[in-house]
Amino acid sequence: MKKQIVFLLTLMSVALVFAQNDPQAFTRKILLEQFTTAQCGYCPAGAERLRSATDGNNNVVWLRYHAGYGTDDLTNDIAQTMTRFYGGSTFAPAMMVDRTHFDSSRPGPVTSVGQVSDIHLLLGQAKSVKTYCKVQTPKVKFNADTRSLECTVTGRFSDEVYGASTRLQILLVEDSIYMSQSDYGVGQWVNYWHLGVVRDTLTPMWGMELEVSSDANRNFSHTVTYTLPSAFKYKNCKVVAIVYNYAPNDINNCQVLNAAISDYISQTLGIGEVADGTGMRLFPNPATDRVVVEAETPMLQVTVVDAMGRCPITLAADGSRHVNIDLSSLAAGVYIVQAKTSSGIATRQLILR
Numbered sequence: 001m002k003k004q005i006v007f008l009l010t011l012m013s014v015a016l017v018f019a020q021n022d023p024q025a026f027t028r029k030i031l032l033e034q035f036t037t038a039q040c041g042y043c044p045a046g047a048e049r050l051r052s053a054t055d056g057n058n059n060v061v062w063l064r065y066h067a068g069y070g071t072d073d074l075t076n077d078i079a080q081t082m083t084r085f086y087g088g089s090t091f092a093p094a095m096m097v098d099r100t101h102f103d104s105s106r107p108g109p110v111t112s113v114g115q116v117s118d119i120h121l122l123l124g125q126a127k128s129v130k131t132y133c134k135v136q137t138p139k140v141k142f143n144a145d146t147r148s149l150e151c152t153v154t155g156r157f158s159d160e161v162y163g164a165s166t167r168l169q170i171l172l173v174e175d176s177i178y179m180s181q182s183d184y185g186v187g188q189w190v191n192y193w194h195l196g197v198v199r200d201t202l203t204p205m206w207g208m209e210l211e212v213s214s215d216a217n218r219n220f221s222h223t224v225t226y227t228l229p230s231a232f233k234y235k236n237c238k239v240v241a242i243v244y245n246y247a248p249n250d251i252n253n254c255q256v257l258n259a260a261i262s263d264y265i266s267q268t269l270g271i272g273e274v275a276d277g278t279g280m281r282l283f284p285n286p287a288t289d290r291v292v293v294e295a296e297t298p299m300l301q302v303t304v305v306d307a308m309g310r311c312p313i314t315l316a317a318d319g320s321r322h323v324n325i326d327l328s329s330l331a332a333g334v335y336i337v338q339a340k341t342s343s344g345i346a347t348r349q350l351i352l353r
Helices: 002-021 043-054 077-086 116-128
Strands: 030-035 060-065 094-097 133-135 139-143 148-157 166-174 177-183 188-194 197-201 219-227 237-245 256-261 281-283 290-305 313-326 333-341 344-352
Touching (some): 030 043, 030 256, 043 116, 043 177, 060 166, 060 197, 077 197, 148 237, 148 256, 281 344
Parallel strands (some): 030 060
Antiparallel strands (some): 133 148, 139 148, 166 237, 177 188, 290 333, 333 344
């Protein structure tokens, strides 16, 4: 019996030493960066496949750069600069997962948006890579009067896997930008709500070197201030923090260690502007084939927006306070119903079964 106790104590001590020497691996937030433009008629279908592959996965941070196939009104220097990760000619729809070179048939980390099963495979590969970096959800303070934004990003390392090339990049993204979009699926240009658009950087383009504490906790914290341009709707904006390896001369050595995304700056729904006092109601909700939209103020137009930002149904309300919408042409899922009223725009979520 005494020998058994000694043996068990020896095992426990060995396990303890092993645990102390084995750094803690954190949950990885996968960074999915899509390249898309309004000119790309295949991009809506590509975005739908990405949505299907990421549906229900809360550990994916999805950004969109408007570059890769011509340009549009949302193309900026950031998007154009990020096309370096193609390693050659550009195309869309395209994507990059954790800025990692998973597709050996391509010169860089950017690859085409394949079928849902292909996307699942890439996301699975990214998830299997252990990360010893933790990035907390960015803390954001915003003054709507001065449009001053303060963002603090904190995190820690459980191992010394950082160095001078480890960078923190902070990006500002905006949802619900209403703009036309080419869609070969319907054979025409359509009205579209563009989501997750990278609008600006809160750090230098390629980020900044991290200052990590010298103690065993290996913490880091960085605060930036930024003035939000008047053209950006703060209610639809989020902040994304990315910790990655910066290798200016090697696009295949810029792997993301971890990422995090904030809530909307105003903590409100990110589809359109929400007006006060409209008294908008939907019933039934969940719905099956029809929904009734009611508002206390006259409605001018009612729009149904799908999860990809498309507007499959737009109806003139002509000042009515009661609109009946036929949903039989729509697939089951989550939608946003937007009502333009005499006092503003109201939005409500609709579940269609």
